[in-house]
Amino acid sequence: MEQRTTANVMRLRKSIVEHPFATLKYRIFGRGLGGAPTEISLATMVYNLKRMVKVLSAQNLAAALAP
Numbered sequence: 001m002e003q004r005t006t007a008n009v010m011r012l013r014k015s016i017v018e019h020p021f022a023t024l025k026y027r028i029f030g031r032g033l034g035g036a037p038t039e040i041s042l043a044t045m046v047y048n049l050k051r052m053v054k055v056l057s058a059q060n061l062a063a064a065l066a067p
Helices: 007-029 032-056 058-065
Strands: none
Touching: 007 032, 032 058
């Protein structure tokens, strides 16, 4: 992790990780600005859930959300 990466490693990463991610993103959110509000809403929700887990702990959060 602390070493600089090479161009070959970046090409490999681009083909393995970034292409499928972009394809999924396109299929879920569509083209253009139409999917941007959905994407930012999901990102905000995930951020808030992660903060709640840190503050309350996963067990306390699950207990608070249980019916």
